[in-house]
Structure formats: structure tokens, C-alpha cells
Amino acid sequence: MRLSRGGYLIREGIRSIGTHGFMSFASVTIIMACLIIMGSVSLLSVNIDALIKDLEDQNEIVAFVDDSIPSEDEARALEGALEAVDNVNSVEFVSRSEAYENFMESYDEWMREGIDETTLRHRFIIHLTDIALMAQTEEALRAVPGIAKVNAHLEYADAFITIRNVVSVVSLVLIVMLVFVSFFIMSNTIKLATFGRREEIAIMKMVGANNGFIRLPFVVEGLVLGILGGGLAYVAEWGLYELVTGRLVGSITGEFISAVPFREVALVVFIFYMGTGILVGAFGGVNAIRNYLKV
Numbered sequence: 661m662r663l664s665r666g667g668y669l670i671r672e673g674i675r676s677i678g679t680h681g682f683m684s685f686a687s688v689t690i691i692m693a694c695l696i697i698m699g700s701v702s703l704l705s706v707n708i709d710a711l712i713k714d715l716e717d718q719n720e721i722v723a724f725v726d727d728s729i730p731s732e733d734e735a736r737a738l739e740g741a742l743e744a745v746d747n748v749n750s751v752e753f754v755s756r757s758e759a760y761e762n763f764m765e766s767y768d769e770w771m772r773e774g775i776d777e778t779t780l781r782h783r784f785i786i787h788l789t790d791i792a793l794m795a796q797t798e799e800a801l802r803a804v805p806g807i808a809k810v811n812a813h814l815e816y817a818d819a820f821i822t823i824r825n826v827v828s829v830v831s832l833v834l835i836v837m838l839v840f841v842s843f844f845i846m847s848n849t850i851k852l853a854t855f856g857r858r859e860e861i862a863i864m865k866m867v868g869a870n871n872g873f874i875r876l877p878f879v880v881e882g883l884v885l886g887i888l889g890g891g892l893a894y895v896a897e898w899g900l901y902e903l904v905t906g907r908l909v910g911s912i913t914g915e916f917i918s919a920v921p922f923r924e925v926a927l928v929v930f931i932f933y934m935g936t937g938i939l940v941g942a943f944g945g946v947n948a949i950r951n952y953l954k955v
Contacts, residue, residue, distance in 0.1 A: 684885060690845055691889025691940065692896060695933050698838045699897045702932075703925065705831035710920050712824045721794070723801050725782040726808035732756070735782035738806045742784055745804065747797045752785040759783060781808070791817040879942055886941020890933040897929065898922060 723742060725735045732755050742751045754762075759780045788797055798812040905919035922929075 684881075687885045688889045688892065691886060691937055692893040694838075694841075694845055695890060695893035695936060696897050696900070698835065698936075699893070699929060699933065700900070701831065701834050701838060703897075703901060703920075703929075705827065705835070706925060707920050708827050708831075709824070712820060712827065714918075721786040721788065721798060721801065722811040723784045723786055723804075723807050724809040724811075725784075726806055727781065729782070729806055732782060735806075738804065739784065741804050741806075742786060742801065745797060745800045747789050747793045748786055748801075749789045750787045754783050754785060756780050756782050792821050875946060879946055882941035882943070882946070883938060884941070886937035886939070887934065888937075889941070890935075890937025893937070894930050894933045897933070898926070 725738065729735050729738075735755075736753050739751050739753055742748060759782075786801065788794060794812055794814055794817040798810050798814070801807060801810045901922050905922075
């Protein structure tokens with residue numbers, strides 16, 4: 661195909677968008693709606709996963725130093741042995757005096773009666789790399805010489821792991837279902853937009869135009885509609901996300917829940933939206949005229 665002919669067919673594809681304005685608008689709107697739904701579910705999944713990760717990070721193990729090691733310097737010397745335990749991410753030493761100050765600030769006066777600094781022990785606050793291995797890590801920490809007791813909230817760890825797995829599975833299933841449904845709806849919308857032009861395709865076939873010549877304008881049209889839908893969906897998703905997360909952070913709930921900033925996922929969302937829009941547009945353009953090319 662000569663370059664001039666290719667340019668003509670591309671211009672025809674772009675011109676057709678304006679000629680069939682209502683159906684073009686419908687196609688772009690459907691593409692936007694489907695992408696926004698898919699993107700919103702994906703972003704919700706990302707935020708839930710980040711929230712669970714924050715909760716996991718706050719689920720810590722406390723290792724108490726044996727009373728036979730009264731010296732703070734000797735107690736601090738155990739830090740290296742604790743850091744060497746598998747699955748330990750960080751270790752923070754809390755002296756007896758620091759633990760006493762925290763206790764006095766946290767509890768009412770009637771609970772503080774009879775409690776003095778010598779009642780409490782030196783301790784280490786330990787954060788894990790993977791809370792799924794908390795039980796094994798707890799056993800390893802108990803075996804460290806100089807450690808008298810280890811407190812680990814295994815029930816909370818199991819709950820976080822269960823929630824994380826359920827959220828991951830449900831999100832994946834929803835996203836896969838939405839992808840298939842969205843492709844079906846978007847492709848059929850573009851096909852519907854082409855239905856009114858079946859006579860035009862039949863005439864072109866009867867005057868001897870080959871399938872490639874007829875198909876290219878529709879592919880170009882689908883690509884342009886897909887790019888428009890993907891780009892507008894990205895802008896709309898950005899604004900919607902900022903609106904929702906802005907209100908969330910500004911509310912009482914926002915004191916306990918923080919949203920993932922959009923800038924951290926902006927590039928991935930943009931690539932996904934534009935890639936999906938282009939793929940659906942091109943596929944829809946080709947698929948829409950397949951039956952009519954058999955004339």
C-alpha cells in the first residue's frame with residue numbers, strides 16, 4: 661500500500677469519528693466507565709493491601725531480658741544475638757526505666773500503685789520480616805540465652821494473614837471478571853457503532869476494495885476511540901481518587917487509615933488504561949467488521 665493511500669485511510673478513520681458522533685461518544689463513554697470500574701477496584705485492593713501491611717508492621721514481638729542480667733549494658737549486648745535470628749527485621753532495646761515511664765503514662769493512678777522501676781524488666785521490641793513465620797521466630801527467640809520470656813500475638817498474626825489472603829483472592833477474581841466483562845461490553849459497543857455502516861462496507865466490497873483497505877479506517881477509528889477513552893478515564897480516575905482519599909484523610913477515619921498517594925501508582929495506572937484502551941479499540945475495530953467483510 662502506498663504511503664499516500666495509507667494516509668488517506670488514516671484520515672478517513674479519524675473523520676469517521678466525527679461523522680458518527682453519537683456512537684463515537686457512546687464508545688468512549690463505555691470505555692471510560694469500564695476502565696474506571698476496573699481501576700477503582702484495583703486501587704481499592706492496593707490500599708487494603710497497604711493497610712494490612714501497616715497493621716502487620718505494628719504487630720510486634722516483645723522479648724524480656726532475664727532478671728539475672730540486671731545491668732543495662734549487659735542487656736543491650738543481647739541485641740546482636742536477637743538480630744541474628746532468622747526473620748527478624750529490626751530490634752529496639754527498651755530499658756527498665758523507659759518501660760517504667762511508658763507504664764506510668766499509659767495507665768491510671770490506681771493501676772500504678774505498688775509498681776516501681778525494679779518491677780519491670782529490660783526488653784526488646786522486635787519487628788519481623790514475615791509475620792507468617794511468627795511462631796517459628798518466637799521459638800527461636802526463646803532459645804536465645806538471656807531471654808526469659810517472649811510475648812507474641814499469634815492470634816493477631818493469623819488474622820492478618822487470613823485477611824490478606826482473602827483480600828488478594830477476592831481482588832484478583834473481581835479484576836479478572838471485570839476485565840472480561842469490560843472487553844465484552846467495549847467490543848460490542850464499537851461493533852454496534854459499526855452496524856450502521858454495513859451498507860458502506862458492502863458497497864466498498866462490491867467495487868473491488870480489498871479487506872485491508874476497508875479494515876484500516878475502522879482500526880484507526882477504534883485506536884483513536886480507545887486512546888481517548890483511556891486518557892479521559894485516567895484523568896477522571898485521578899480526580900476521583902484524590903477526591904475520595906482527600907475526604908477520607910480529612911475525616912476522623914483518616915486519623916487511623918492513610919491512603920496510598922496517587923503519584924505512587926500513577927504510571928502503572930496510566931500504562932494500564934492506555935494499553936487497555938488501545939487494545940480494546942483495535943480489537944473492537946477489527947472484530948466489528950469481520951462479518952461484513954464476507955459480503
